[in-house]
Amino acid sequence: MAGCDILISGTGGFAARIAFDIAATADDAVEVIIAGRNRERLNWLRTAANARAALFGKKARFATHAIDLLAPDASDALLAATDPRIVVQAASIQTSQVIAQSGNAWTQLVAEGGLSATAVFQALISARVAAAITARGKPVTLVNCSFPDVVNGIIVALGHAVACGMGNVAILSNVFAGSAATSPGADLKVLAHYQNLAAWRRRPEERGGRAPRVWLDGAEVADVYGRFADIQLTPEPVIEISGASGVPMLLAMAASRPWRGHVPGPNGLPGGYPVRLSDGALELDLPNALAEAEAIAWNASFEKENGLVVSPQGHVSFTGILGDRLAEHVPALRKGFPVRELEAVCEELLQLRSALMQA
CATH class of the missing domain: 3.40.50.720 (NAD(P)-binding Rossmann-like Domain)
Incomplete structure (x- = not known):
């Protein structure tokens, strides 16, 4: 072929x-x-x-x-x-x-x-x-x-x-861009972790917790939930937006054209960011008032509170409620594992998933 x-x-x-x-x-x-x-x-x-x-x-x-x-x-x-x-x-x-x-x-x-x-x-x-x-x-x-x-x-x-x-992050950036609260052609930039999505699956009056950070024409939105109350996501994955969101970027990559937008995990970073594609490489395209270190730390804080964190030394740790729940079933996971043991841990967790799905 x-x-x-x-x-x-x-x-x-x-x-x-x-x-x-x-x-x-x-x-x-x-x-x-x-x-x-x-x-x-x-x-x-x-x-x-x-x-x-x-x-x-x-x-x-x-x-x-x-x-x-x-x-x-x-x-x-x-x-x-x-x-x-x-x-x-x-x-x-x-x-x-x-x-x-x-x-x-x-x-x-x-x-x-x-x-x-x-x-x-x-x-x-x-x-x-x-x-x-x-x-x-x-x-x-x-x-x-x-x-x-x-x-x-x-x-x-x-x-x-x-x-x-x-x-x-590209789900949120595009629904915010399409909202009645956003002027056509406005320069919109969003900093968001996947954990920010859950609130938008609930009704507007039920939303709370940490909101994504949003800038319109360089000014940060003070009340993101209030500003974009018209937005509503489905309980299940919103493939109609998420699967589509990367297509303009892929076509720009294939044609060696520049592109600007939002992506999760650029170059392995935690969470999602505004980015630009230039000469085939992705770089952060943050608002002028937001330092790169601050943006990365903000996104990283979600998994540090509850989730999965990879240390600079390559050690994987489960944190917060997730760490507690997994350790109840597999006590050894309380200490985490070296990332090189990914496949062995995957097999162990597959056995756990199979057992729990029968319970």
Whole structure:
């Protein structure tokens, strides 16, 4: 198979949203390969994406590559077969739908302890893909869509590069930009951690806790909940926005064009930031009044209070309520683990998840 501009790893709803929106918006020629195990699903995604490109008169073309992404050496084989310039890693062994599910002890643990309970699961395939890119030695841009606010830090701690993720902060930046409270053309910048999303899934009168930080034309919004009370997210993942949010960036990367917007986990940083793409590299594009160190510390504080933290030395720790809940079941996790033991810890937590889902 010839090389491609963009490789999409995964065939779920998030990957489909990315492919379908590339198909509907690509003004420049772009070759996309979608990879996954389910051949029938692959055939449909290819058919639908090429049909949408024809429907909208766009220049994207789609092909597929069948592979079990969890098989030994699958990431190395996938890169060798597709030779991508950009990898969009959207496959995971943990569905994001867990945030809207209930009825067993696992979903209760996630609801109480937070989504970072799934971070190790989300990191598994992405870390393997990142390692394969490093081993191959060819320049490839990795965009990790699996819980990037936290997982991108794990990838960097393992010694690999990752450009950014999609969604999360970009969900909020785009809904705020589309709000009636924002003037058309206003310069909007948002600093947000994925934990900030939960409030917007509740009714306006029920919202509270730490809000994202928002600047309009350089001035910080004092009452974010009040200013954007018209915004309402769904209880389940808002793929219609999150999956779409990275498409303009991907097309800019493929065409070597500059771009400005918002992404989670740029270059492995915690949380989400305004960024600019220039000469193929992402840099923070913060408001003038906000120092980089302050922005990073603000985002990092969420996981320090409750979640998963990776130290500069590569030690992973679970904190807050999440740390307490996991330690009740796996006491050894109270001390955390070296990031190099990711796969072994993932296996241990998979056993825990299986047991709790039966409880």
